[in-house]
Amino acid sequence: MSVDERLNRMQIQLPEPANPVGLYKPSIIINKTLHISGQIPIVNGELKYSGKVGFDISLDEVGNAIEVSVLNAIAIAKFTLDGDLERITGVPRLRVYINSIDTFTDHATAANTASQLLLDIFGDIGIHSRSAVGVSSLPLNAPVEVELDFAINS
Amino acid sequence: MSVDERLNRMQIQLPEPANPVGLYKPSIIINKTLHISGQIPIVNGELKYSGKVGFDISLDEVGNAIEVSVLNAIAIAKFTLDGDLERITGVPRLRVYINSIDTFTDHATAANTASQLLLDIFGDIGIHSRSAVGVSSLPLNAPVEVELDFAINS
Amino acid sequence: MSVDERLNRMQIQLPEPANPVGLYKPSIIINKTLHISGQIPIVNGELKYSGKVGFDISLDEVGNAIEVSVLNAIAIAKFTLDGDLERITGVPRLRVYINSIDTFTDHATAANTASQLLLDIFGDIGIHSRSAVGVSSLPLNAPVEVELDFAINS
Numbered sequence: 001m002s003v004d005e006r007l008n009r010m011q012i013q014l015p016e017p018a019n020p021v022g023l024y025k026p027s028i029i030i031n032k033t034l035h036i037s038g039q040i041p042i043v044n045g046e047l048k049y050s051g052k053v054g055f056d057i058s059l060d061e062v063g064n065a066i067e068v069s070v071l072n073a074i075a076i077a078k079f080t081l082d083g084d085l086e087r088i089t090g091v092p093r094l095r096v097y098i099n100s101i102d103t104f105t106d107h108a109t110a111a112n113t114a115s116q117l118l119l120d121i122f123g124d125i126g127i128h129s130r131s132a133v134g135v136s137s138l139p140l141n142a143p144v145e146v147e148l149d150f151a152i153n154s
Numbered sequence: 155m156s157v158d159e160r161l162n163r164m165q166i167q168l169p170e171p172a173n174p175v176g177l178y179k180p181s182i183i184i185n186k187t188l189h190i191s192g193q194i195p196i197v198n199g200e201l202k203y204s205g206k207v208g209f210d211i212s213l214d215e216v217g218n219a220i221e222v223s224v225l226n227a228i229a230i231a232k233f234t235l236d237g238d239l240e241r242i243t244g245v246p247r248l249r250v251y252i253n254s255i256d257t258f259t260d261h262a263t264a265a266n267t268a269s270q271l272l273l274d275i276f277g278d279i280g281i282h283s284r285s286a287v288g289v290s291s292l293p294l295n296a297p298v299e300v301e302l303d304f305a306i307n308s
Numbered sequence: 309m310s311v312d313e314r315l316n317r318m319q320i321q322l323p324e325p326a327n328p329v330g331l332y333k334p335s336i337i338i339n340k341t342l343h344i345s346g347q348i349p350i351v352n353g354e355l356k357y358s359g360k361v362g363f364d365i366s367l368d369e370v371g372n373a374i375e376v377s378v379l380n381a382i383a384i385a386k387f388t389l390d391g392d393l394e395r396i397t398g399v400p401r402l403r404v405y406i407n408s409i410d411t412f413t414d415h416a417t418a419a420n421t422a423s424q425l426l427l428d429i430f431g432d433i434g435i436h437s438r439s440a441v442g443v444s445s446l447p448l449n450a451p452v453e454v455e456l457d458f459a460i461n462s
Contacts, residue, residue: 022416023423024438030400030459031340032185038439052410092184097441100291102206107293108176115177130178131192131301133251134291137408137442139415147439151184186339246338254445256360261447262330269331284332285346285455287405288445305338 003085006121014075018042021139026076034088034150036076038097040142041068050141053110054101057143063113066096069146070114074121077150090151091118091128097145100134107132114146157239160275168229172196175293180230188242188304190230192251194296195222204295207264208255211297217267220250223300224268228275231304244305245272245282251299254288261286268300311393314429322383326350329447334384342458344384346405348450349376358449361418362409365451371421374404377454378422382429385458398459399426399436405453408442415440422454
């Protein structure tokens, strides 16, 4: 099944690729790797979720915020690859930065939302290594920032 | 001297590769790079060190926690490379995330434990670039998380 | 225009490459990528800016601190490339770690200083993806740490 077919079956419509919040590019291809700038849960130009995990925002909401961020990354990938997500051949690393209070410990549950979505959308190609850390603050008070690189076939 | 010979001489026995705490892979090989998921100081399935550096846990203990995390990463590398650590040709970057209080400043001493261990085990091949940062929280309240990529020969 | 010509026109003199604060290398070349260790605003061996953004140090000063850190990274690149910055063909990713209070939200303004400087110095080659996060502490109480990889032509 193609990535587009999986997205259709999951009834996921990728958003318009979000503009960067700053003087950088949403993505850049170098040496057969598509580097996606850190993504926060922006929807239609507005931050949909905000606040500190464990204080302002629940673990469930964080999961939703992470899904939005991952879809933003995939939307940018699709745009950069001229619509052809089949050019993606692998996901070397997923990094999830969680804007958390000091006593937060459940990074795995939060980051699993991103991992599951990658596996659901890309199948075996979505298998990845992962790092998840809690940070003291994120741009615009986002609860999460997701960083993805994609390996591509040319 | 081979990496295995160095490990023997240092009387280091690599642990069983730890299972990921989540829906991701311990490692993935893409484009001649072995990406190891972020490692925390888990021993036999249990977190051996925990807490915030500068508050719950001393700098010495953090050094031990970092060593355990690095050995976990190398154990995963060995498993992924079918037991042959000689396939490793370089260490592009070591990232050390330290779960620290706001006033912690001695990231270098802590991260040096990881750097020294890489040099002792891999010799010249273990020479690496490094980044060390303090974070507000880590999975399971781990005091450190170590992120390593290895360049491999095929 | 060459990178050196741009630096001249901007009246920027690159510093001596700073020594690492620890047992690692300032840089390493692996697979046509020049990995630069995390850079903090050290000038002549001394940390020029310190403290927590939003508490000890203003956004303007952080901008200056980031510029110093980026120039330190470029100085190391130049040294590693035997003086020839023309060997740089791209900037896959810029990571800016900001030592911030929990309520800091303006990572973009701070990190834009780094992005603008890369574009000014490298032109189109300086176009990059970016991630900016707030961290709880940094080595020596630095307000920022800048992490850069450069793609090179051989």
